[in-house]
Amino acid sequence: MKPEEFKHVEYRWNDADVENLDAADRLTYRSNILGDDGRVTNTGGGNTSSKALEIDPISGEQVEVMWVKGSGGDLRTSKRENFSSLYMDKLMSLIDVYNRAPEKGVKTEIEDAMVGMYNHVTFNLNPRASSIDTPLHGFIPYKHVDHTHPNAAIAVAACKDQVELTQKIYGGEVGYVGWQRPGFDLGLVMREEALANPNLKGLIMGQHGLINWSDDDKECYELSLELIEKAARYIEDHDKGEQTFGGQKYSPLSQEDLEATLIDVLPWLRGQVSQNKRFIGTIQTDETIQRFVNSNDAARLAELGTSCPDHFLRTKIKPLFVDWNPQTEDAAALKEKLTTGLEKYRSDYADYYETHKRPGSPAMRDQNPTVILIPGIGMVAFGKNKSESRVTAEFYNCAVEVMRGAEAISTYDALPMQEAFDIEYWALEEAKLQRMPPEKEFERKVVVVVGAGSGIGREVAHRMAQERAHVVCVDLKLDAAEETAKELTDIYGQGIGVAGSGISGCGPAIGLSANMTDRENVKAMFEQVVLAYGGIDTVIVTAGIFVPPSKEGQVTDDQFSLSFDINVKGLYIVAQEAEKIWKKQNLSGSLVLTTSVNAVVAKKGSVAYDCSKAAANHLVRELAVELSPLVRVNGLAPATVVKGSAMFPRDRVIASLTKYDIAHDESEDTESLRNKLAEFYAQRTLTKAPITPADQAEAAYLLASDKLSKTTGQIISVDGGLHEAFLR
Template sequence: MLNRAENRLENLWDDTRASAMSEPEKLLYRSNLLGSDKRITNYGGGNTSAKDTERDPLTGAPVEVLWVKGSGGDVGSIRMDGFATLYMDKLRALKGVYRGPGHEDEMVGYLPHCTFNLNPRAASIDTPLHAYVPRRHVDHMHPDAIIAIAAAKDSRALTREIFGDSIGWLPWRRPGYELGLWLEKFCAENPEAKGVVLESHGLFTWDDDAKACYELTLEVIQTAMDWFAERTAGTPAFGGARHESLAPEARRAVAARLMPAIRGFVSGNQHMVGHFDDSDAVLEFVNAQQMEPLAALGTSCPDHFLRTKIRPLVIDFDPARGNLDEVLQGLPQQVAAYRDDYAAYYARCKHHDSPALRDPNAVVYLVPGVGMITFARDKATARISAEFYVNAINVMRGASAVSTYQGLPEQEAFDIEYWLLEEAKLQRMPRPRSLAGRVALVTGGAGGIGSATAARYLAEGACVMLADIDAEALAGTAEALAARHGADAVRRVVMNVTSEEAVTAAFAELAVEYGGVDILVSNAGIASSAPVEETSLALWQKNMDILSTGYFLVSREAFRLFRAQEMGGSVVFVASKNGLAASPNASAYCTAKASEIHLARCLALEGAEAGIRVNVVNPDAVLRGSRIWQGEWLDQRAATYGTDKEGLEEMYRNRSLLKRSVLPEDIAEAAYFLASDASAKSTGNILNVDAGNKEAFTR
């Protein structure tokens, strides 16, 4: 927040730690410190550099080398291999081949010729901006407080008012070689200047010492933050409030209904994942008098609109009226109008060699009284897009409070968004994994089969919500999976599958966290063993409640979400060999599993017209990692077959036709196949994964 000067930037530099570092190591240290605070720069935004003397690997002579953040990456998490290294004498020689602003994109092709020590890290388009500043250390950051100045109509006058002659100002120019020459000229003409504000872009600061450069960057940003705090104290942001926020639970309830509907509209080319943000900064903006006209102006900083598109879609929700049903009915028209507007923008601005029109759907959706929804190809990108729009909100707040906010001119915005160099970067991205953008709910997620299935889906790019009744085991499983696959892709919810309220609440939570669902793995389990005359009604009912009623409840809620999205879906029941083949002393378990399998057949019939597939995996004797084998069931089955615990797995293996043990990972592989496009033409099927059991043959 720009108006909270008490939250000062902290100087984190540790002289003791830095004293033994080389200049490149200090560059890394400085970069990570700067990137650790989003008030200094946004994720992936900005870059840093250092010029150092190195030994030429060919001649052995000392040479000046530029270390600069390479293409892509994030200064907060960068490591040494994230920096490009280039000979400074070759970078200076590039001036001899530069043919002027009309040809500056071709200069990127020359940068590999300047590489020092065969470094494979590609240099970014910002390399000349660092190379031609005649100081050893350069920081280029995107702080909200500075961009608020840069995006103001009179940004040059504001820059001088705040910083005097110490920080200069340059008009907007797209990043590239020409801007690097502009910076060099500015430094030559203003040798006492410590940095420069780039209109509609960000901040450059420089020094000949790494620590001094870091501290200068903090000082300049803090000065701007303090100035805004003083100038805007007591002034209502964005013209004051027009709407009031709903209560937190009500906000999430609205989002839970909106997000699956939006997801269905925006997932035509690939499955999209959603993110919901109802932070104070977002609510202040979506409720404001000036929200709609400001949002229509679009974002200013190139980093912002590359992540968020040039402008958001404002949902026609009135929190005072609570007109959600009306909004949902009108949503197709709103989405279509946005697409048409975006296509018209493309048509107005395209060049003869522009890349083809990309996805015309909005990334950011603003909902008065509720918050902000974002959609992207994966959860991390959706979350980061939301963070970028919060940056844009902060910029609009500051600029409109002290001046007039202005976005980038439309043609300039287009030329950044459809830049051929950006297109080349997109084309180099790896092919999406097979479940990229898919969202799965796995019941019994803390158990062996559930956690193995979740891990298999996560490895293929899916987002997974784990549901289980055991809160402690669930937390441990989720934390382990998040450590391996990233926190963005894993969520958990404590859920009793026999509780209608708990199931409904879990799917609403799933809708808010990821935007909807594509895959349900119904795997919650129980096992019991007793002769029929010793089977109590309570034991019978418990099996039916969990394995039949529970599977019905989670399937019903999944179907509701599938139909709201209109994208089809996949349901995988983890049943059992016992659902097809009778087993002694297990009448309650076998009957419940048979009910489960027949429910799947019924659901396959109902779901087919909507593209919802329902299939069954039938395991047998999955002992390792399975929690149902940790209690009485293990003792009871061992007694039934006249063996001990240690001999039970051996007995099951020898009983199978293939004489092999069945592991959780084997069931997970089957669950992956039935959820993936590889089985797109399969529904109503039963896939036995039991190492061969002739009594369970389905035909």
């Protein structure tokens, strides 16, 4: 098939790109271009391999080595170091080890034990762990193998008459193997099929996916695309159009009603599913998911669950479908049905575990659904972080496409419950979970930083991101907020997920604008946070204003009012609007407000600022009482943070240097002038060291964290030791 003839996949091979690459790098290239097309394989799914001659570091002679995608990782983003390498002769010798085991066979301990044997056949001390799919690649007698998870091929594999359909679509060039958990025995089964049928180019793997091979890597890549294209075209020819999924039962809500319902329900729903551990949400409301959730067959198909193991490891055995009528029922009715549905889901999941568990099965995991389907709205997916919830949503989209294809050409058939359980609670899968680094405290939390565009707020945003928080950078200036958010995503990544999938695309940080003195504006900001992540956990406000007096030391009435509007009323508005979300979630929260040591130090020249900060100090105490016991409220009181502060623009720095008779030249750059002022302020403290935004950020982090979980209503001074501000 010519590159331009593909309709359902994209041909991306370029000979010039691989001309000077060795075998491992050519494999990396092939993997990347396969993985970059979501119609070929899902995030983290599938694997590829190449067998090539390499120089043995011990003998100096050429030996045959298989490079294969290692455990974990993603084809789209894999690099050379993500591939394991094994001596082919030693790998093949493991067949004798396996055959000598009296308990050999599918799902036995020897299957899992064989995974550990791959360490003994590793080439050149490669530290990348081999995956359970290694035998599928090693035992197939061809040099290049692609195993992918295309929706079109899985749709064929998940039909009741999958064997007949495989023959009808591919003729004799693709065979079929029934569902079997990936591992050593399946590799041997595939080897037998390939040896017994030399004309075979690949196999449909029951309920799982596609595997194909060639002795040329470019041909293997092209074959992958051609086989996927054939299945996709067959499905397209049988597409049911408006009668897909049995036709439409419900109509979508208007965009206005949809958003209003989500804003009302999402925080409450997040609280319901976060009773054991907190979850971050991702919503999808586009036409693709609406076609499914609004259909007559949605409830039936959702109850069947998914087929491909990669899918249900993220989406669980099945989603929660809520039979809510968007045309006749309101948000209150939706919550009632969600409550009933969640209770039944948890009960069903416990029954599923008790019915199918085996001796030595890991303890039952969280019983809450990770995918919730709502007619008129779409899908809400949950995960431990934004990246995981986006991938969960992506995988259920794949499952929907599989069901669509299967129902178009036959009848959808999900993986049997026991088989699904054995994958979900597989000892090797559990071991993989246990090997993951421990979660950081804020990994499952959403932190809103108001004032994140500069100075202390920007530093706080960076500090919270270090703890893997989802950071909402808020500033009066949208461009400044977005700049800080970009800094964070450049450092920590955007997260994974399919672009253009209709899934909300925000990653670990977003930038939003808000004017703290405008309640509707603040409310709108929090609504955007809810739509992005499902709710909030921590709010840290660093924004404030210092209005300098005139040369005569006067502050106008308007300037005085502005100081109180921003430094006091603004904090109150943010707290009140955040409280509404905290109450809906019914999850503990933390609020940190920035005041100032000036609040307790009377001095000439800053009466409006000092009085407003004194009021802010008491606001902290009042809010600690008002928001208890759900939310802890504390204050951070900095002093003279000059570096990077929006409150110390160049003209104020020069004015202060002049006021204190500090030698300077106005031609000096701003940073140099700021350093002189900061050093002057430092010498007035007990510690004699300049106070930086990073010092304040560390205190804000501690106040927000569980390290000070019993602290509320307190003001923590970070001032280098100003004895004038000591408690008295």
